[in-house]
Amino acid sequence: MAATSVVPVPPGPMEREWTTPDRGTVGIIFLIVTETALFSIFVVTYLVYIGKSLNGPYPREVLSIPIIASICLLLSSWTVYRAEHALQHNHLDRFKLWWIITILLGGEFLIATGVEWYHLITKEHFTISTNLAGSTFYSLVGLHASHVIVGLTFLLLVLIVTLAGFPIQTQFRRVRFLSWYWHFVDGIWVVVFTVVYIIGR
Amino acid sequence: MASIDYPLEHPKIHPREFSFSETLYAWVATVDHKRLGLMYIVSALIFLVIAGIMASVMRIQLAVPNNHFVDPDTFNRLFTMHGTTMVFLVGMPIVAGLSNYLVPLMIGARDMAFPRLNAFGFWIFLFGGLLLYYSYIGGSGLSGAGSAPDVGWFAYAPLTEKAFSRGASSDFWALGVMVSGFGSIASAINVIATTISLRCPGMTLSRMPVFVWVMLVDAWLILVALPPLSAAQIMLLLDRSLGANFFNTQAGGSAVLWQHFFWIFGHPEVYILIFPAFGTLSEIIPIFSRKPIFGRPAMVGAVVAIGFISLGVWAHHMFAVGMTSWSNTFFAASSMLVGVPTGIKIFNWTATMYGGKLRFATPMLFCCGFLLQFLVAGLTGIMLAVAPFDWQLHDSYFVVAHFHFTLIGGLVFGVFAGLYYWFPKATGRMLSEKLGKWHFWLFCIGFNMTFIPLHFAGMLGMPRRIYTYAAGRGWESWNMIASIGVIFQAAGILFFVWNVIQSLRFGERAGDDPWDAWTLEWATTSPPPEYNFEKLPVVRSSRPLWDLKHPQDPDWKFE
Numbered sequence: 001m002a003a004t005s006v007v008p009v010p011p012g013p014m015e016r017e018w019t020t021p022d023r024g025t026v027g028i029i030f031l032i033v034t035e036t037a038l039f040s041i042f043v044v045t046y047l048v049y050i051g052k053s054l055n056g057p058y059p060r061e062v063l064s065i066p067i068i069a070s071i072c073l074l075l076s077s078w079t080v081y082r083a084e085h086a087l088q089h090n091h092l093d094r095f096k097l098w099w100i101i102t103i104l105l106g107g108e109f110l111i112a113t114g115v116e117w118y119h120l121i122t123k124e125h126f127t128i129s130t131n132l133a134g135s136t137f138y139s140l141v142g143l144h145a146s147h148v149i150v151g152l153t154f155l156l157l158v159l160i161v162t163l164a165g166f167p168i169q170t171q172f173r174r175v176r177f178l179s180w181y182w183h184f185v186d187g188i189w190v191v192v193f194t195v196v197y198i199i200g201r
Numbered sequence: 202m203a204s205i206d207y208p209l210e211h212p213k214i215h216p217r218e219f220s221f222s223e224t225l226y227a228w229v230a231t232v233d234h235k236r237l238g239l240m241y242i243v244s245a246l247i248f249l250v251i252a253g254i255m256a257s258v259m260r261i262q263l264a265v266p267n268n269h270f271v272d273p274d275t276f277n278r279l280f281t282m283h284g285t286t287m288v289f290l291v292g293m294p295i296v297a298g299l300s301n302y303l304v305p306l307m308i309g310a311r312d313m314a315f316p317r318l319n320a321f322g323f324w325i326f327l328f329g330g331l332l333l334y335y336s337y338i339g340g341s342g343l344s345g346a347g348s349a350p351d352v353g354w355f356a357y358a359p360l361t362e363k364a365f366s367r368g369a370s371s372d373f374w375a376l377g378v379m380v381s382g383f384g385s386i387a388s389a390i391n392v393i394a395t396t397i398s399l400r401c402p403g404m405t406l407s408r409m410p411v412f413v414w415v416m417l418v419d420a421w422l423i424l425v426a427l428p429p430l431s432a433a434q435i436m437l438l439l440d441r442s443l444g445a446n447f448f449n450t451q452a453g454g455s456a457v458l459w460q461h462f463f464w465i466f467g468h469p470e471v472y473i474l475i476f477p478a479f480g481t482l483s484e485i486i487p488i489f490s491r492k493p494i495f496g497r498p499a500m501v502g503a504v505v506a507i508g509f510i511s512l513g514v515w516a517h518h519m520f521a522v523g524m525t526s527w528s529n530t531f532f533a534a535s536s537m538l539v540g541v542p543t544g545i546k547i548f549n550w551t552a553t554m555y556g557g558k559l560r561f562a563t564p565m566l567f568c569c570g571f572l573l574q575f576l577v578a579g580l581t582g583i584m585l586a587v588a589p590f591d592w593q594l595h596d597s598y599f600v601v602a603h604f605h606f607t608l609i610g611g612l613v614f615g616v617f618a619g620l621y622y623w624f625p626k627a628t629g630r631m632l633s634e635k636l637g638k639w640h641f642w643l644f645c646i647g648f649n650m651t652f653i654p655l656h657f658a659g660m661l662g663m664p665r666r667i668y669t670y671a672a673g674r675g676w677e678s679w680n681m682i683a684s685i686g687v688i689f690q691a692a693g694i695l696f697f698v699w700n701v702i703q704s705l706r707f708g709e710r711a712g713d714d715p716w717d718a719w720t721l722e723w724a725t726t727s728p729p730p731e732y733n734f735e736k737l738p739v740v741r742s743s744r745p746l747w748d749l750k751h752p753q754d755p756d757w758k759f760e
């Protein structure tokens with residue numbers, strides 16, 4: 001057998017230059033696809049069980065619309081975009097500023113959820129085992145909150161390494177993927193908000 | 202004329218003896234897609250043997266009426282663990298293992314897109330499997346009742362609720378399956394990113410091997426179909442541990458909702474499991490017919506079509522639940538529709554063989570077994586898609602026979618074909634043709650002997666999952682024949698194990714390309730070096746090795 005063989009290339013112009021999509025981009029997109037499938041089942045469950053609870057308290061009696069928390073979370077989508085933009089243009093200080101604001105806004109959302117749950121459980125006696133509304137409410141909102149926690153953890157991680165002097169510009173791709181994930185978490189909140197606080201009440 | 206060097210032979214790496222601990226460390230800490238692929242496949246085969254032994258025990262119990270070989274509770278655990286193991290710990294790692302091993306090689310890549318995520322996927326899968334089996338020890342929980350799960354592999358609510366399933370066995374079922382599912386999702390994301398991003402120069406989507414296409418669509422199905430199961434299992438765990446009411450009918454919860462969620466996963470899962478067989482057939486039949494695959498675009502199109510249609514047919518598992526007649530009609534129609542692309546595939550494989558120069562080596566024999574048996578499985582599937590027919594035979598042994606024809610007659614035969622075909626690539630040794638033929642014929646005879654009679658037992662009214670039955674209903678002889686068939690199947694598997702052990706030690710050297718094949722994995726050494734290809738190949742057609750071997754008559758002149 002010959003030591004090396006030759007792949008024949010047809011005469012004439014070479015094929016167009018060979019490029020394939022970035023693997024990280026593909027990975028994060030399909031992570032979001034699979035997460036969407038997960039959320040959609042919880043959303044469907046919520047919708048199916050609206051009005052099916054056999055006993056109170058019912059959502060319309062105990063749930064109040066978390067306007068400020070929602071505004072914070074949606075705003076954080078914009079701030080994380082600003083941060084990403086700043087990093088892309090190598091404005092490190094601006095990046096840090098917008099990044100910290102994003103974390104604060106996300107943290108405020110999480111705290112608001114905690115306060116809401118504390119109020120519901122201790123004052124309204126509305127728990128996951130109270131009725132179907134409780135089961136679907138805590139699971140859907142909780143699933144979303146757990147994604148906020150994951151997102152915040154990574155946001156904090158980036159902040160810490162940046163403050164410690166790590167050249168975060170070199171990881172711009174990964175910062176961008178994190179911001180996409182954060183947009184996804186915010187987008188899911190729009191759905192959860194609509195289902196839980198508008199349709200569900 | 203431009204040309205690109207394309208090495209067929211690789212520099213010899215000096216062999217050195219490795220100590221046991223070094224070898225162990227190398228395997229445990231590996232992120233190499235080939236090692237992970239082999240680890241997936243080996244664990245799948247070990248679980249296959251375990252679940253096969255469970256099946257054999259059940260067949261012994263059912264061989265004669267009024268048998269007391271095992272007690273009813275043990276029997277419930279046996280069929281639950283058998284089904285769960287076969288689907289989640291045999292079928293799923295086969296998917297992950299074959300795509301891990303072959304996809305990078307076939308598209309001319311050096312590894313998967315995310316090697317460390319890949320290692321994570323394998324270990325989390327194995328952890329989930331061990332968690333499930335730990336229930337045999339720890340499943341009693343504090344209440345002291347039950348050990349392994351006994352709720353059936355689809356774990357219908359409200360049987361799984363705390364009130365009816367004491368102890369922790371159902372928690373182990375939900376957790377173990379869910380955790381192993383995370384591994385499948387990790388590997389699916391990896392397969393998609395690899396096929397989209399790491400194709401070698403010239404490997405356009407239209408030139409990609411059909412196997413890679415199939416595994417790409419398979420990964421897509423895993424990503425959209427597995428989360429519904431995880432979601433339902435999270436709800437079940439919330440019900441059981443925190444007192445939530447999702448499937449608690451006393452609090453207005455719906456048991457049917459579990460069925461919907463389970464089968465939204467469960468039907469696509471059937472395709473997730475069978476796809477590796479579709480892939481191996483699409484590679485092997487052309488090689489052993491010496492013809493390019495017939496209707497390549499139609500093959501790819503059919504797989505993509507299945508990837509979408511199969512998401513909308515799930516409720517054909519629920520005709521007996523009492524859905525509206527509109528739902529029944531819709532799901533009956535969509536289930537028949539999904540038979541069309543499957544029919545296209547069977548037609549194209551047959552057409553590939555038609556007029557070809559056939560070589561009936563062991564891989565090809567298993568492919569032929571697949572074609573005949575999967576055809577039967579497809580036909581009984583169409584029968585069961587007819588709602589009134591299903592009402593008659595729902596939950597009977599007819600259904601059991603049907604899906605074992607798809608999963609053994611189809612999947613297992615297809616996977617054995619693949620194992621015989623790619624074993625030389627992975628190990629550098631040929632499997633013995635003689636032992637392989639023994640394996641094929643014993644397994645084929647045994648399989649048909651077991652599962653053809655079960656169709657008749659089912660039509661005579663034998664329900665699935667009963668642990669014994671009274672004499673005089675006409676079921677005895679069918680069950681006896683079925684149980685005898687198991688002996689042949691087990692003998693076939695023993696021949697396979699023997700074959701593997703023998704050829705690993707004394708097998709004939711395979712060389713790089715023992716089958717005279719056309720796809721890129723045969724362009725590198727057997728076994729391939731850790732980096733797969735010394736230089737990234739450049740391809741011009743869907744049969745790059747054909748082009749290489751026939752410079753006067755390459756495919757790219759015609760494609």
Ligand SMILES: [Cu+2]
Nearest residue numbers: 468471517518
């Ligand atoms: Cu189905």
